[in-house]
Amino acid sequence: MSAPPAPRPPLWREEFPIREDEERYVTRRQFSRFLVLTSLGMFVGNVWILAKTWFRKEPAAVEARIAGASALAIGESTVFEYPAPGEPCLLIRTRDDRFVAFSQKCTHLSCAVVYSKERDRIECPCHLGFFSARDGRVLQGPPPRPLPRVLLERRGDDLYAVGLAGPEDGA
Amino acid sequence: MSQDKRSPAINGALGMIVLLIVAQMWLLTATLEAYLAGHHDAAVPGAIVSGVLFLACGALALFIGRVDRSVRKERERAISSRS
Numbered sequence: 001m002s003a004p005p006a007p008r009p010p011l012w013r014e015e016f017p018i019r020e021d022e023e024r025y026v027t028r029r030q031f032s033r034f035l036v037l038t039s040l041g042m043f044v045g046n047v048w049i050l051a052k053t054w055f056r057k058e059p060a061a062v063e064a065r066i067a068g069a070s071a072l073a074i075g076e077s078t079v080f081e082y083p084a085p086g087e088p089c090l091l092i093r094t095r096d097d098r099f100v101a102f103s104q105k106c107t108h109l110s111c112a113v114v115y116s117k118e119r120d121r122i123e124c125p126c127h128l129g130f131f132s133a134r135d136g137r138v139l140q141g142p143p144p145r146p147l148p149r150v151l152l153e154r155r156g157d158d159l160y161a162v163g164l165a166g167p168e169d170g171a
Numbered sequence: 172m173s174q175d176k177r178s179p180a181i182n183g184a185l186g187m188i189v190l191l192i193v194a195q196m197w198l199l200t201a202t203l204e205a206y207l208a209g210h211h212d213a214a215v216p217g218a219i220v221s222g223v224l225f226l227a228c229g230a231l232a233l234f235i236g237r238v239d240r241s242v243r244k245e246r247e248r249a250i251s252s253r254s
Contacts (some may be wrong), residue, residue: 027239028181028185028235028236028239029235029236029239029240030183032188032232032235032236033232035192035232036225036228037190038192039195039224039229040197042192042196042221042225042226043195043218044224045203046214046221047189047218047222049206049214049218050215052206053206053211054214096224143209144204
């Protein structure tokens with residue numbers, strides 16, 4: 001007596017022979033390839049930074065007169081736009097003959113910083129990041145970098161913004 | 172290399188790749204942070220080290236592929252000889 005023939009698989013299995021669990025199975029080779037692709041992505045990121053460094057253009061030195069600077073009382077501050085419209089900066093008169101200016105964008109998430117006369121520091125109200133009003137360095141909070149400092153020049157009674165200080169200038 | 176030693180070797184190589192990727196991630200973050208802070212000198216060593224780490228990852232992946240392939244071949248040969 002012979003064994004009955006094996007039942008024929010249904011038509012759908014013949015037409016779709018791939019099992020779901022096999023299809024979703026990731027081999028170690030596939031996983032290692034995915035990791036190498038991730039590594040390549042980060043290498044491309046580093047090369048992108050390098051290209052940005054090589055092909056960056058030095059911003060042209062722009063001079064701008066700061067209106068109303070001489071009318072500013074000691075310990076007061078005002079906002080002006082430099083080096084282009086839409087880029088707010090903060091001018092502070094710390095002494096009779098001394099002014100300091102910084103970019104008004106917090107280096108954390110670009111919130112507008114304000115000068116606190118009582119505490120003599122620049123404060124970011126968003127995440128309580130504090131900067132020194134003397135040199136813009138971070139005193140406390142999440143900002144990772146000092147505030148970019150604006151270079152100032154006195155010409156008679158007028159005050160001019162003449163450039164932005166680089167990191168080597170001790171911004 | 173015997174088959175029972177190959178599997179830990181593959182897992183070890185995978186672990187090494189993960190470690191290298193974590194280092195590369197840190198490197199990319201640090202280079203970007205330095206670039207945004209105006210320190211452009213970090214870009215060249217950052218790219219070179221990242222490239223070396225990428226090549227090391229690639230070499231380890233090749234090693235995994237080679238060992239994994241030989242393990243599979245041996246297994247298939249054993250199954251076919253049994254049947």
